[in-house]
Amino acid sequence: MSLEKITNPLHVRHWLGDMEADYIYTLGVAGEHFLEEIKENGRIMGAKCPRCNITYVPPKMYCEKCFAKLEKWVDIGKKGVVHTFTVATIDVDGKKLEKPVIYALIKFEGACGGLIHKIGETKPEKIKIGMKVEAVFKPSFERKASINDIAYFKPAE
Amino acid sequence: MFGKKRVAIVGAGLTLFRRRLKETGKELSYEAAKMALDAAGMELRDMKSVVMGTAPDAFDGVHMKGEYLADGAGAYHKPYTRVFVGGGTGVFTPLAGWWHVASGQFDTCLVVAEEKMSSCYPHPQYAFTTIFDPILERPLGMNLIWIFALEMHRYMHKHNIKKEQIALVSVKNKRNALDHPCAQLAANITVEDVLSSEIMAWPVQRLDVSPTSDGAAALVLASEDVAKEVTDNPVWIDGVGWCIDSTLWTNRDLYYPDYVECAARMAYKMAGIKNPPKEIDVAEPYDPFDYKELHHMEGLLLCKKGEAPKLTAEGVTQRDGDLPINPSGGLLGVGNPIAAAGLMKVCEIFWQLRGEAGKRQIPGDPRTGLAQAWGDLMQYGSVIVLRR
Ligand SMILES: [Zn+2]
Numbered sequence: 001m002s003l004e005k006i007t008n009p010l011h012v013r014h015w016l017g018d019m020e021a022d023y024i025y026t027l028g029v030a031g032e033h034f035l036e037e038i039k040e041n042g043r044i045m046g047a048k049c050p051r052c053n054i055t056y057v058p059p060k061m062y063c064e065k066c067f068a069k070l071e072k073w074v075d076i077g078k079k080g081v082v083h084t085f086t087v088a089t090i091d092v093d094g095k096k097l098e099k100p101v102i103y104a105l106i107k108f109e110g111a112c113g114g115l116i117h118k119i120g121e122t123k124p125e126k127i128k129i130g131m132k133v134e135a136v137f138k139p140s141f142e143r144k145a146s147i148n149d150i151a152y153f154k155p156a157e
Numbered sequence: 158m159f160g161k162k163r164v165a166i167v168g169a170g171l172t173l174f175r176r177r178l179k180e181t182g183k184e185l186s187y188e189a190a191k192m193a194l195d196a197a198g199m200e201l202r203d204m205k206s207v208v209m210g211t212a213p214d215a216f217d218g219v220h221m222k223g224e225y226l227a228d229g230a231g232a233y234h235k236p237y238t239r240v241f242v243g244g245g246t247g248v249f250t251p252l253a254g255w256w257h258v259a260s261g262q263f264d265t266c267l268v269v270a271e272e273k274m275s276s277c278y279p280h281p282q283y284a285f286t287t288i289f290d291p292i293l294e295r296p297l298g299m300n301l302i303w304i305f306a307l308e309m310h311r312y313m314h315k316h317n318i319k320k321e322q323i324a325l326v327s328v329k330n331k332r333n334a335l336d337h338p339c340a341q342l343a344a345n346i347t348v349e350d351v352l353s354s355e356i357m358a359w360p361v362q363r364l365d366v367s368p369t370s371d372g373a374a375a376l377v378l379a380s381e382d383v384a385k386e387v388t389d390n391p392v393w394i395d396g397v398g399w400c401i402d403s404t405l406w407t408n409r410d411l412y413y414p415d416y417v418e419c420a421a422r423m424a425y426k427m428a429g430i431k432n433p434p435k436e437i438d439v440a441e442p443y444d445p446f447d448y449k450e451l452h453h454m455e456g457l458l459l460c461k462k463g464e465a466p467k468l469t470a471e472g473v474t475q476r477d478g479d480l481p482i483n484p485s486g487g488l489l490g491v492g493n494p495i496a497a498a499g500l501m502k503v504c505e506i507f508w509q510l511r512g513e514a515g516k517r518q519i520p521g522d523p524r525t526g527l528a529q530a531w532g533d534l535m536q537y538g539s540v541i542v543l544r545r
Binding site: 012013016017018019023025027028031035056058060064083084085086087088089090091092093094103104105107112113114115116117118124129146147148 | 177178179215218220278279280282283286291292293294296297299300302303304306307308310311314355356357358359360361403404405407408410411
């Protein structure tokens with residue numbers, strides 16, 4: 001094997017600079033409704049297109065297929081199904097994570113789309129594609145209208 | 158075809174692909190563009206328009222990267238456009254060049270693709286962390302490798318594919334790259350090497366993945382009249398296709414790339430191709446990960462859904478097989494400077510159809526070839542069909 005070794009950047013004459021800029025992202029019309037419902041009521045909401053009969057989760061302000069404006073909100077419950085998952089073992093720097101993290105794409109019955117989230121209260125070897133999972137919310141005083149107000153999903157029946 | 162002019166490729170150029178090159182992005186662009194012009198026997202003054210393809214500004218670390226790179230691409234005092242469709246950029250760039258000439262507006266177009274990922278320090282992975290939805294995904298700490306792991310796992314699950322079958326792609330491409338003078342990660346490795354390499358996010362392991370790179374590639378496009386003046390050996394752009402799926406990647410099944418099929422069908426229709434596996438002699442589908450070559454062969458309708466691993470195991474996709482796939486060595490072997498990597502694939506098909514691929518030349522007088530790239534957040538497909 002003769003795989004290339006990472007070149008030391010200092011071997012090429014260079015200048016170190018940055019592109020400093022911070023950002024404020026508004027949640028948006030649909031996003032604010034979605035995350036406020038999670039924060040205030042512990043509910044996962046979708047938005048339904050009456051014309052296409054599609055419920056988008058996470059909700060959108062408009063239907064991407066027919067361009068209708070979406071105003072009908074649907075509570076889709078806390079339970080979903082693991083559509084696919086991964087067990088992350090290294091971080092963005094390539095360093096080993098202290099504990100592997102399970103990330104899954106969770107789909108909800110009758111909904112188009114799904115949520116990407118962590119899976120907890122189980123071990124990587126126990127998780128399977130197709131298994132049912134349920135959202136575990138943080139206590140209400142800790143919630144701040146973030147996707148992380150859902151602490152993780154856990155195996156459900 | 159009413160109103161459209163036929164467009165030929167008459168020259169190609171490619172720089173080395175390396176983790177970090179001394180040349181700036183402008184200089185890399187210049188080297189590739191100059192090489193393509195020399196190959197075509199043409200001068201910069203013969204180029205009536207210029208199209209530049211380059212991926213996120215965050216890699217080079219220059220906002221307005223299109224403008225920054227313009228002089229290196231030969232755009233001084235010329236009609237110039239920068240295009241960007243994520244990882245799909247490299248194959249999309251000649252598509253944009255194609256419509257410059259096909260429209261009849263320009264007789265020639267210089268097409269350049271560049272990426273200098275090593276400017277992003279300590280690692281270009283950091284630029285990828287900000288491609289996710291800032292409200293719903295970034296707070297979870299998403300990382301690019303993880304979403305590929307999710308897609309790869311879904312693909313494996315759907316068709317009951319084993320890691321051993323997928324690893325064969327990495328073995329083949331890195332070996333093919335041994336014959337490529339620009340290659341960064343050419344190697345003789347085994348399936349065992351892939352399976353024992355570091356696990357990044359299961360099922361993705363270190364040797365399933367292409368490296369980040371610096372590099373550039375270029376093509377000279379010409380109208381039929383000009384092409385016939387400058388060469389006896391033009392390669393025609395006979396099919397173009399591009400398509401984007403839902404931007405919510407969670408809205409798709411992930412096991413099959415619909416958007417690639419959509420782009421391929423558009424290109425096949427234009428090229429009059431009815432039976433892709435029979436009519437395509439050689440293909441360069443996008444392979445930033447080994448499973449993506451298989452995924453894309455299926456999306457390109459080169460085989461049935463779930464059948465690509467079997468063809469790979471049978472040797473059909475080797476250079477001397479019935480359907481050579483990534484004879485260049487692909488992104489896994491040659492390297493992955495995003496936009497330049499996609500255009501490298503078009504260069505390879507150009508050289509294969511002209512019989513100029515040297516040690517990489519596939520046998521059997523190929524006449525029709527295809528290159529494809531894929532990008533954005535797993536939902537963009539760009540396809541080009543070339544004929545001699
Ligand atoms: Zn609709």
